[in-house]
Amino acid sequence: MNNQSIKQMQITETEADAASVADIADKCPSCGRANPERKKRCAYCCTLTSPRERITVRAMNLSTIILFAAAIVYFAIAVNLKPQYTPISALGESMNFQHVRVLAKVRYLSEFKDKYEKRVTIQLDLEDSKDGGGDDYEGRIKLKAEGEVARELKEKGLLPARGDIIDVSATLFAGKGYRTLSLGTAELLKVVDKSSEFAAVEADVKALLAAPDNFKNKKIKIKEAVIKSKRGNLIIEINDPADAAVTILVFGVDPSKYKEGQKVSVSGMFVFYERGGYWEIKVNEDEPESVVVLN
Amino acid sequence: METSIVIYSIVASLVGVVIAMAASIIPGLHIYNVIALTMLFAFTAADLFTNLHPIVLTGFMLGMVVGFSMLFTVSSQYFQPNDESFRSIMLPHERFLLEGRAHEAVMLGALGSLIAIFIITLFFPLIPSFFSLARAIIQPHGYWLVGMVMFFILMTEWPKDHGVGKTGWQKFWDGWVQLLMGYFTFIVAGILGMFVFYRTIVPVENAFQSLMPLFVGLFAVPSQIMTFITRVKVPKQHICSSVESAPHDVMRGSASGFLAGMFAALVPGMTPGPALLCTGHLTVTSGERQFLIGGGVGRVLYYVGALMLFFMPGVFMRRGGAAINISLFFVPETPEQFFLISGIIALTGAVSFLLIGWFSKLCANLVEKIDYNWFSAVGCALLIVLTIQITHWQGFVLLCVATALGLVPNMWHSRRLNLLAVLMVPVALNMSGAGPAVARFFGFY
The missing domain is CATH 4.10.280 (MYOD Basic-Helix-Loop-Helix Domain, subunit B)
Structure with missing residues (x-):
């Protein structure tokens, strides 16, 4: 240097x-x-x-600008994230205890209580919404909502109807020979598409019996009828208000709740009872407005 | 996810930050106490919340936790000075206050908090599988990890006065009294913890808040009492526009705080205090600035990071008081919820950081105008009322016992860290499977 x-x-x-x-x-x-x-x-x-x-x-x-930007990105993702649905047929033992999200069609809906009549359980029978599930076991599963969750579902009007397509996030319990989904919060069950195939067709008693094949296996709604008689523990007989002779049986109703002569509206499946050889309306009292007293 | 739910959650979280800031003005008032009160209100006024999605209330609580974890040290910084007798064990916070640079101490801690929020929001979402793996690895080893930390705490207790007595015996006593009181505190706190874990006297409907009177009694109330009897004149505080912090201070402080926060977040029974003691040694942390930054990182990672793991898909780890309270009404299940929670943490973290400077200036003004002893008196009264409100008279009895024990470290200048045995001893014993046998030995089970 x-x-x-x-x-x-x-x-x-x-x-x-x-x-x-x-x-x-x-x-x-x-x-x-x-x-x-x-x-x-x-x-x-x-x-x-x-x-x-x-x-x-x-x-x-x-430097907090970065955090504000990150927050905006996260909120955008939360709003726009496409849900990842798991097909019902893919729910297996290996996924036991996992939280899964399912898009499914409601086949049946039932409600029962424990032996002390305190704890309510709502059970939905679901099937894969894409291929319908058919009769094979793999495409179907039961969803249970118990206690407080069941109560919330009913009180907040979040219960789906038969045929509705629902989006549900729940915990899978799967082992050898059983698979069940358990709903943790009522808000995690959402109806994404109201059933069209189960939409009620309006008709009166006379029209039903005049052309029964037109209404066969469809959900129908009779806007007005009169209770003619009560039969056993599950059946009432109703007639057309204009013609007391034209009658039809309504199955699945607790007759003790009603009086003869009362005007009612009835919603249910119009089916042919083959053993008895007659037409009847099959109702599910758990569904809202299955039988409504008008007077 | 519906846009309305996201908007409601954002608003609720910002309200949570404001409430956290209001609560933070009282030194010693912990946000878990406020959350306990919120839960009590939410359960008793359930009708008000029926039409609200649970994630909105979750956002509110998250805002409170993020806000509190970043803001709660500010009031302690200004309103809890200690007298000269504490000089040997004085933490940097007090030294900064007496030198008129409390604002700098606050901003150094805030820098650590900001780093932690960056780690949580930008780094955590990328590594969910790491947390599942870490949990699987740590779970079977938790008891001895906590045991080793307890051992380390006991080993690192040291005499802070050096034989000032005149006779040999007096010198001997002066040399040993702090060590003995430290060990005494540890053992009694451990037994008290076992009692509350196995035979709590708090009424069953509020039993999930059993630890509240203990923590209030062991830590908050004795601090308030000591501050109340302190007669230190707090000098005028300088509001600085920059903080002294070299890059290596930031790096080393962050490393120590990150490890401590992760350790506390993943190991049951661990809190940031003892975790920082261990990781400070591990990362050879030295100096006040590294301590303050590390404290900020560790604290936020523990409070907020652990809570975020509760919402992380595939992890769903319930650690800390906030996660336990939230799990009573909300079960996180979907990735959208996780992204919403991440966004809320980023937003409330940024807002809380921007509020810290303003809040610190407010406290600096208040400490000049209002005697800090009054803050302690109000804080102490508020804590006692809250404890009685939530845990009834039985909780008050526990609080009195815990306060008596919590005063021991203040009277004999042993370390307050020993009091954490109240949590670590029962958790470590229960994880090892020896808990019931030990409880039976003491007649608690």
Whole structure:
């Protein structure tokens, strides 16, 4: 290294020292006390007074922009994320205890209570919404909502009807020979498509019996009929308000709740009872508005 | 997920931050106490919440936890000075306050908190499988990990005064009294913890809050009492626009805080205090700045990071008081909920950070105008009323016992960390399977 370059280096170091002294503040930036001798460390709190070793609050505040941006991205994902559905046929023992999301069609819906009549359980029989599940076991599964969850489903009107397509997130319990889904929160069951195949067709008693094949195995709604008689524990006989001789049986009703002569509206499946050889309306009292008293 | 639910959750979380800030002005008032009160209100006024999606209430609680974890040290920083007799065990917070640079201490802790929020929101969502794996690995080893930490706490207790007595026996006593009181505190706190775990006297409907009177009594009330009797003059505080922190301070403090926060978040019975003690040694942390930054990182990772694991798909780990309370009314199940929660943490973290500077200036003004002893008196009274409200007179009895024990470290200058035996001893014993036998030995089971 020649003399000229050594001299140049010395000049550069002196400039740097001068620059660093210029950086030192008159007041300690940490405790605010005066630093008239412009020392590198505060005489009171020993803080380094050069700004090189310091992070400004402004810089920290600006860095929160990244967090705000991240928050917006996460919220956008939460709103737009396409749900990942698991086919019912894929729910197996290896997925035991996992939370799964299923898109399914409701086949049946039932409600029962424990032996002390306190804890309500709602059970939905589901089938794969894509291929209908058919009669094979793999395409069907039961979903249980118990206790508080069942109560919430009913009270908040979140219960689906037969044929509805539902989106449900639940815990799978699967072992040898059994598979059940358990619903943890009522809000995790949503009806995404109201059933069209189970939509009720409006008709009166006379029209039903005049052309029964037109209504066979369809959900029908009789807007007005009169209870003619009560039979056994599950059947009532209703007649057309205009013609008392035209009657039809309604199956699945607790007759003790009704009186003869009452006007009612009835919703249910119109089916042919082959053993008895007659047409009847099969209702499920758990479904809302299955039998409604009008007077 | 419906946009309305997201909007309601965001609003609820921001309200939670505001409430956390209001609660943070009282030093010693823990957010878990506020959450317990919220739960009590939510259960008694259930009709008000029937039409609200549970995730909205979850967002509210999350806002409170994030806000509190970042803001609660601010009031302690300003309103809890200690006198000269504590100089030997004085934490950096108190030294900064007496040197007029409490705001800098607050901002260093806030820097750590901000780093933790970055880690939680930008890094955690990328590694859910790590947490499943870590849980599977740690679960069978939890008892001896906690046991080793307890051993380390006892080993690192040291005499802080050096034989000032005149005679040989007096010098001997002065040398040993702090060690003995430290061990005494640890053992009695452990037995008290076993009693509450196995035979709590708190009424059964509030039994899930059994630990509340213990923590209030062991930590909060003695601090308030000591502050109330303190007569230190707090100097005028300087509001700085920058903090002294070299890159290696940030790196080392963050490393220590990250390890401590993760350790506390993943191991049952662990809290950031003892975890920081261990990881500080592990990462050779030195100096006040690294301590403050590490404390900020560890605290937020423990409170918020552990809570985030509760919502993480495939992990669903329930750790900490907030997760336990939320699990009473909400079960996280879908990835959309996880992304919503991540967004809420990022948003409330950023908002809380921006509030810290303002909140610190407010506290600096208050400490000049209002005697800090009054904050302690109000805080103490509020904590006692809250404890009685939530855990009834039985909880108050526990609180009195715990307060008597909590005063021991203050009187003899042993470490307060020993009091955490109240949680660590029963948890470690129960995880090892020896809990019932030990409880039977003491007649608790």
